[in-house]
Amino acid sequence: MTDEEQEFAPFNKIQGVASTNVVAYSNEYDDFISFEGSYVHGIFTGFKWQCVEFARRWLLLCKSCIFQSIRTAADMWHKLSFVERVTDGQKFHLKKYSNGSPYKPTCDTFLIYSASIQAPYGHIAVICEVQESFIRVIEQNFRFHIWSNNYSRQVPLVFRDGLYYIEDYLNIYGWMGIENNDQLRSLNKSNVNLILEKYRQPKEISGLNRCIAPHKVFDDMSVLYSMDINNQNEKCSMKFNGNDRCYYQANDDFFINISSISNELYSLFIQVTDNIIHDDEILRDLEIPNQFWLRIRKSWIDEREFDVIDHMEFKLDEKNLKLCKYKVNPALMIFHSAVLQEKSIQTMNIAYDFTSTFQLHHLLVRYWKKLDIKNTIHILIDSDDELKESIIYMQTVMIEAGINVKICLLSNELHWKNSTIVDSDGEIVKIVWKLCIWEKIFQDFTGQYDANKKKDCWTPAHKEHPCLSDILLNEQIRIIEPLWKSITNHTAFLSILSRKFPNHPNIVSSEWIPSKDSKYTPLVNWSTEKKNNDIIQSYNATKTFDYRHMCEEIISEKNCENSDKTIVSLMIHGVCAGFGIIEEPNHIMDAKNNKLYCCMI
Structure with missing residues (x-):
C-alpha cells in the first residue's frame, strides 16, 4: 500500500481502549514528536502520543507502576531492569526473554522491537492475548498507518525446534515480563490517594544555559x-557569521x-x-x-x-x-x-x-x-x-x-x-x-x-x-x-x-x-x-x-x-x-x- 493510499487518523483521535481503562490515541505520523507531556494523576507518562508513553500509561493504570525515564523504546531492552509501584516505591524486576525463547510469551508483557532504518527508535507494544498461532498486541504510534483506526492487531507466533518466535516485519529483541505480576493491581479510586508525592511533583521550567562553542566549528555559511x-x-x-558560535x-x-x-x-x-x-x-x-x-x-x-x-x-x-x-x-x-x-x-x-x-x-x-x-x-x-x-x-x-x-x-x-x-x-x-x-x-x-x-x-x-x-x-x-x-x-x-x-x-x-x-x-x-x-x-x-x-x-x-x-x-x-x-x-x-x-x- 502506497503512502497516498494509507489513511492517517488525526493527532489526538481516540483509537480504542485497552484493559477497560487505557485509551490509545493516534500520533498521526510515526515520525512526529509532539513534545507535549502526558500526565495521569500528576505523573508524567511521556510525549503524546508515542509508543513509550502508551506503555508507561498502561503500566500505571493497570499495574500501579511506572518505569524510569528512557530515551527510546529500543533502549528499554538494554537499560530497563525494573518497574516501581507508585503507591509505596517497591521495585519489581523485569525478566527478559529473547525472541526464540523456550518460554512462551504471556499476557501483560512488553514486546520490544530493536532500532532499524524503518523504526529508528524501535517500538514497544503490550501483549494482551496469546494463542497457539498468534499473539495480540495493543500499541500506539505503530508505523503501518493502515492500522491507525485499530489500536490492536495480531502478530504471528511460531513454535519451531522447541523455541517460540514472534514474527513481524520489524526485528524483535524479545518480550519482558514483570516478576511477581500477581501482586500488582490497577490504579483506581481506592488507591490513587496513596500515590507518593515524589512521582507526581511538577517539573519547573529550568535548565536553559547559554553556551559558546570552544573554537570555530563551522565556516561562514549562506543559503x-x-x-x-x-x-x-x-x-x-x-548569511551566518562563522564567528557567531552561541x-x-x-x-x-x-x-x-x-x-x-x-x-x-x-x-x-x-x-x-x-x-x-x-x-x-x-x-x-x-x-x-x-x-x-x-x-x-x-x-x-x-x-x-x-x-x-x-x-x-x-x-x-x-x-x-x-x-x-x-x-x-x-x-x-x-x-x-x-x-x-x-x-x-x-x-x-x-x-x-x-x-x-x-x-x-x-x-x-x-x-x-x-x-x-x-x-x-x-x-x-x-x-x-x-x-x-x-x-x-x-x-x-x-x-x-x-x-x-x-x-x-x-x-x-x-x-x-x-x-x-x-x-x-x-x-x-x-x-x-x-x-x-x-x-x-x-x-x-x-x-x-x-x-x-x-x-x-x-x-x-x-x-x-x-x-x-x-x-x-x-x-x-x-x-x-x-x-x-x-x-x-x-x-x-x-x-x-x-x-x-x-x-x-x-x-x-x-x-x-x-x-x-x-x-x-x-x-x-x-x-x-x-x-x-x-x-x-x-x-x-x-x-x-x-x-x-x-x-x-x-x-x-x-x-x-x-x-x-x-x-x-x-x-x-x-x-x-x-x-x-x-x-x-x-x-x-x-x-x-x-x-x-x-x-x-
Whole structure:
C-alpha cells in the first residue's frame, strides 16, 4: 500500500481502549514528536502520543507502576531492569526473554522491537492475548498507518525446534515480563490517594544555559534561493557569521513545558477568536471595517485549515513562562531563521540528542502536502518586501510539497479580466498566500474606500491592477493565512484574552489603560514607531480603541537569570513544532536586528 493510499487518523483521535481503562490515541505520523507531556494523576507518562508513553500509561493504570525515564523504546531492552509501584516505591524486576525463547510469551508483557532504518527508535507494544498461532498486541504510534483506526492487531507466533518466535516485519529483541505480576493491581479510586508525592511533583521550567562553542566549528555559511522578479534572476540569501558560535542547552523537560503550554494557549486563542468574530461590538471597537466582517466570518468557516504558521513569545518570570505580545520578527522570518540555524548547528562538532527545531522543515513540507492544494498558489509580494528571503524559502517548501507556485509583484503582475483577477500569464488567481499586517490594511482600506463607508458590502475599484483589498475581499479567491487571523494577530487580542482568562498562570495581564500604573508598561513606544515599519498608526482621540493606551503588565525579573531572553514557540497549524531563543530584543525594533538561536536538547 502506497503512502497516498494509507489513511492517517488525526493527532489526538481516540483509537480504542485497552484493559477497560487505557485509551490509545493516534500520533498521526510515526515520525512526529509532539513534545507535549502526558500526565495521569500528576505523573508524567511521556510525549503524546508515542509508543513509550502508551506503555508507561498502561503500566500505571493497570499495574500501579511506572518505569524510569528512557530515551527510546529500543533502549528499554538494554537499560530497563525494573518497574516501581507508585503507591509505596517497591521495585519489581523485569525478566527478559529473547525472541526464540523456550518460554512462551504471556499476557501483560512488553514486546520490544530493536532500532532499524524503518523504526529508528524501535517500538514497544503490550501483549494482551496469546494463542497457539498468534499473539495480540495493543500499541500506539505503530508505523503501518493502515492500522491507525485499530489500536490492536495480531502478530504471528511460531513454535519451531522447541523455541517460540514472534514474527513481524520489524526485528524483535524479545518480550519482558514483570516478576511477581500477581501482586500488582490497577490504579483506581481506592488507591490513587496513596500515590507518593515524589512521582507526581511538577517539573519547573529550568535548565536553559547559554553556551559558546570552544573554537570555530563551522565556516561562514549562506543559503541561497533564486526567484524571477520583473524578468530578472535575483539571488536572495541569509548569511551566518562563522564567528557567531552561541547556542543554548536545555533538557527535554524544557521542551515539554513549552510545547504543552503553547498547545493549550492555542486552543484558548481559538475560543477567544470565535467569540470576537461573532461579536459586532468588539469588531467595531477593534476598528475593523464592517466591509470585512462577512468575509472574516466566511473565512472562519471555510479556511480554518489554512492557518499554517504562527508563533508565540514568552518571557521567563522566575520559573514560569509568561505569554507576551508579539514584539519581534514576523512569524515567517522566525521560521526561516530557525531552519537556517538548524543547518548551521549540524556543522558543529558538539554532542546532542536533537535540537529544538530539528523537525521544523519536515513538518512544514508535510502540512503543505496535507492541504492537498491542486490549484496554483500565488505568493504576493511588494517590490520592497523585507521578508523576500523568507518568502523564497517558503516557496521552496511549497514546491517540495508538490504545489505549483508563482510569485507575483502585487503592484503590476495581477490584472482584472472582466470580473476575475488573473496573473501575467492569464491564469485565474484562485488561492493566494501573503503575510499581512492586517491593521495597516484595514487603515488603508478605510482611506481608499472612504466613499463606501456607509455601505454594508464591499465593491472593487476595478482599476487596471487589483489592490490588496480587491483580493482579500474577493469571494472567488481563497487566502492562506486567512482573514480570520486578523483577529488573533490584532494588537488588542492579548488584552481580550487576559480578560477572558484573568488568572491563567501563563498569560500576562494586558489592558486598555493609561500606562501611569507602575505595574504596566506601554506596548507602543511612539519614539520608535517608524522603526516598527509603521505597523501601528496614530488614532484620533475620539476613537473607541486607542493604541496609546495599550499596556502590558511588567514581568518580574527577580532571581531569574534568563529574564533577558524571549522564548519563541513555533506553531504549525496550532501544534508546537519547535522553539528558539532571542536575546534581549528591544521593545519594538526592526525585525532584521533580532537573532534567533536554536537550543540543543
